[in-house]
Amino acid sequence: MTASSETPAAKATAQAEATEQPKFTEQPLLEVRDFQVELITDTAIIRAVDAVSFSIHRGETVTIIGESGSGKSTTAMGILRLLPEDLAVLSGTVVIDGVDISADPKAINKVRGKTLALIPQDPMTALSPVHSIGSQLFEAISIAGAASAKDKAALQARAVRLLEQVHIPTPEKQLKKYPHQLSGGMLQRVLIAIALASEPQLLVADEPTSALDVTVQAGILDLLLELQEQRGIGILMITHDLGVARLISDRIHVMKDGAFVESGEVQQIVDHPATEYTQTLLAAVPVLGEWDETPAATGRRSAATTSPALTQTGARND
Numbered sequence: 001m002t003a004s005s006e007t008p009a010a011k012a013t014a015q016a017e018a019t020e021q022p023k024f025t026e027q028p029l030l031e032v033r034d035f036q037v038e039l040i041t042d043t044a045i046i047r048a049v050d051a052v053s054f055s056i057h058r059g060e061t062v063t064i065i066g067e068s069g070s071g072k073s074t075t076a077m078g079i080l081r082l083l084p085e086d087l088a089v090l091s092g093t094v095v096i097d098g099v100d101i102s103a104d105p106k107a108i109n110k111v112r113g114k115t116l117a118l119i120p121q122d123p124m125t126a127l128s129p130v131h132s133i134g135s136q137l138f139e140a141i142s143i144a145g146a147a148s149a150k151d152k153a154a155l156q157a158r159a160v161r162l163l164e165q166v167h168i169p170t171p172e173k174q175l176k177k178y179p180h181q182l183s184g185g186m187l188q189r190v191l192i193a194i195a196l197a198s199e200p201q202l203l204v205a206d207e208p209t210s211a212l213d214v215t216v217q218a219g220i221l222d223l224l225l226e227l228q229e230q231r232g233i234g235i236l237m238i239t240h241d242l243g244v245a246r247l248i249s250d251r252i253h254v255m256k257d258g259a260f261v262e263s264g265e266v267q268q269i270v271d272h273p274a275t276e277y278t279q280t281l282l283a284a285v286p287v288l289g290e291w292d293e294t295p296a297a298t299g300r301r302s303a304a305t306t307s308p309a310l311t312q313t314g315a316r317n318d
C-alpha cells in the first residue's frame, strides 16, 4: 500500500470504486473523478472539496452526507459550475451524461437546466416573490424548449401537467398565485415542477427538505422517490440528515473536511458505520422506542418520534 492510499480521501475513493456495482453496464449519468474545489478568500485558500470521486446511474440516488461546513454544497455547486469563477478554482473530471464539463466548462450550458436540474434548498427564497407561480413555471417551460413563450395555451397546458405530476391540487388556481400565498411544502413542489420542466435525467437536490416542517418532509421525499420510479431519474442528494439519507439513498458518501471518509451501500453505512464520524451522524437520528402504555408514561416515547420521514425510514430499510 502506498502512502497516498492511506489517506482518508484515497481510502474513500477506493471504497467508492469498490462499491460501484458491476450491475451497471451503461454509462453513468454523472461521473466525478478527483474533483477538487479551492476557494480563494482575502486571507486564505480553502480546499473545500478534496479529491472526491463518485458516480450516479439512471434510477439511482446517491447521497453526500456530512456536518455543516463539510463541503457538500460546494461539491454540488462546483459540479453544476455555479460557483463564482473568481472565487473557486476547480480541478478533476466531471462528466454529465457523456459530456465532459471539465474539458470544456462552457459545455455545462448544454446540460444544466436540461439533462440536469437543481432543486434548491429554501423554497421561500428560491422563487421570485413578485412573479406568479404561473409566470415562473412558464419561463422554465419556454427555456426548456417545451413550449414557445408566445404559445400561452401550450404553456398553460404544460404548467398544469407539471403541477399535477407533483400532486399540487387545483393547478389552474395555483398558477395565478404568488409564492407568499403557498405553504413551504407546496412551494417546494413548485420548485420540483420547475426542475422537471426540462425533463431532466439527473436531479441535484441540495437539502430539499431542511427548510420544511418534519411533517412535510416525508411527502417531498416520497414525491422524489415516485418521480424516480416513474422516470428513472438519477438523484444527487445533499443532506446533513442521516434519517433523510436512509430513506432515499442507494449509496451514501460521508463527507468530512472536504473529503469522503466513508462510502458504501445505504444499509452497509447504516448498519456497519466504519468511522466514528458516521457513528456520530447516526447517533443524531431519532429512533422509535417502545411505546409505554402505563398511565404515568402515556404520551411520552423514548427519543424523538416526531418525523414521519424517520418513521418511514425504518419501514423501508429495517
Ligand SMILES: Nc1ncnc2c1ncn2[C@@H]1O[C@H](COP(=O)(O)OP(=O)(O)OP(=O)(O)O)[C@@H](O)[C@H]1O
Pocket: 039, 041, 046, 048, 066, 067, 068, 069, 070, 071, 072, 073, 074, 075, 240
Ligand atoms: N463563499 C465562501 N467563502 C469562503 N469560504 C467558504 C465559502 N463558501 C463555503 N466556504 C467554506 O467551504 C467549506 C465548505 O462549505 P459548504 O457550504 O460546502 O459546506 P456544507 O457541508 O454544504 O455545509 P452546510 O450544510 O452548512 O451548507 C467550509 O469550510 C466553508 O466555510
